[in-house]
Amino acid sequence: MAAQVQDHLAHPGADLLSAAERGDARAVERLLKGGAPLDWQDARGRTALMAATQANHVAIAQRLIQAGSDVNQRDETMLSPYLCAGANGFDAIFRATMDGGADLRSLNRFGASPLLPAAEKGYLRTVQLCLDAGLPVDHVNGLGWTPLLEAVILGDGGRLFADVVATLVAAGADIHLRDRAGRSAIWHAEAQHQDVVLHICVAGAHPPGPPPLERVRELIRRQSYAAALDMLGDGGAFDGDPLDLHYYRGYLLGEMGRHEDAIAQYREALDGEPKAIEFHSYIAQCLRRLRHADDALREFDAAIALQPGAPFARYQKSNYLRELNRHEQAVAEMEVLLAQQPRRADYWFHAANSQRSLGWHEKALSSIEQALAVDPTNALFIAHRERSLELLRGPGRAASNAGAVAHRA
Structure with a gap:
């Protein structure tokens, strides 16, 4: 169905978009049965499917796709529902858009496939979904960065980003590709003292650790989260860094939708090691999934307070503010970062x-x-x-x- 741009709300397409945006499944169903145009666009170029995607209303997005909504229709920012879902780690909708005919060759306005923002933000499952779908692991965006470069330059070298890097390297990412300044992922890892990431880039795998961890990582790659959690058990027999145990237990619980339990694991890690600031970002992502935006932002602030000169938490906070359309606050965070690195x-x-x-x-x-x-x-x-x-x-x-x-x- 041809999309139409309208600037007023007296239109069934506008009603459908509004219902999708607020998550009103009954209204969406009623409007669909009444013949509301699926791909009507508002003044920002958004369809009902884009509005549902941005709000991560999974069931509504899936229903609109089932009804035939165009997963490739772009808004004024050149995002489609497919590109938006992948960039934000909304995996259920991302899968639905791919099943619904997404153009896997399409790129966002930065010249990137969904694999690049997923790697940048540490959305490990989304990274794996992109790779499983065949998205090129060494695609270069308009900044001159590959997914691997994004994960190293914009990551913190912590446990989650080490797993992202390991996933990319295992998929064949070229560690020698250079950015527009002539610097490779190895150079950036060394410069940022990301020792584990550097080891992965050079050796192709994590440093040696307790045998269960490699099996857990393999189960994560297969998205067998319950089996991986069972393997870790209560942790009583785990012979390794307790922070590793808390990280993987928290990650697995989060991917299983048990976000409160995941947060408890991450809090326990911080109780044992308050300077392990990466766990604040893990908690923030759980709160994001729970739609507790202000609590998530406070968690980023806690990480920033512990290490105000480090860019990672502030940059991740600015990303989240952009996702929330709080652009004025995002600009304020970028100004601080630019004062540090002009x-x-x-x-x-x-x-x-x-x-x-x-x-x-x-x-x-x-x-x-x-x-x-x-x-x-x-x-x-x-x-x-x-x-x-x-x-x-x-x-x-x-x-x-x-x-x-x-x-x-």
Whole structure:
């Protein structure tokens, strides 16, 4: 069904989108039976399926896909439900979009497949789903990064990101590919003192540890979470680092939907080692899945307070703020990061994107100029600058945006 852009709410397509966004399954079913257009788009280019995807309303998204909604329809940010679900680790919807005809060759506005943001954010199961679907493990995005480079540059080298890196390396990721500055994943791992990640890149596997751990990791790759949890048992016979035990028990419980139990495992790890700040990010992700946004943000703040000069927790917090459409707060976090590392072109780029979302087009243009000062030939930055200039040209820009969405439909 052809998508239509509408700016008013007196339309059954708008009612369907609103019901999908708030998670009202009964209203969605009633509107579908009444013939509401599946792929009607609002002024932001969103369909009902995109709204359900962004809110991670799994059953509603699956119902819309079953009804024939287009999983490849893009919004004004060039995201489709398929790309959005993969980037946010919404695995049930991600699977449904792939079953529903997702174009696995499609890329987001950063020139990335879902594998790259999944690796960047530490969504281990999503990474495995992408690899199982055949997404290229060495795809290079507009920043010049592969999934492996994203996981090392933007990760913290902790247990979760070590597992992400190990998964990518096992899938054949080329450890020698370099970013636009000529630096490999090995170089970044050394520079950031990510010793376990460095070992994985060089040796192709985790450092030797207690025998159960490798079996647990294999079961995780197969998504056999209950079997892996049974193997760990109560931990009484575990002969290794207690933090490893808490991490894997917490991870497995989380993937089984037992988020409160997972949080308890991570809290126990912090009780034993308060400086193990990676566990704050694990708790934050559990709270995110429970839709406790403010509690999740406070958990990121706890990690930041422990290590204010380290970029990881603040960057992950800014990602989550963008997901929540709290772009003004995301910009504030990026400003702190840029004060610490003013030559990070990717930080300037993310700031520019949030500023554009806020309608701060002059600031967005200034930020992208800063990114270009670091990387002047980057085609992604050049295109962003041109679009920012277009948005500054006058009052007709809103109509231009709507026309662009209609054209893509």
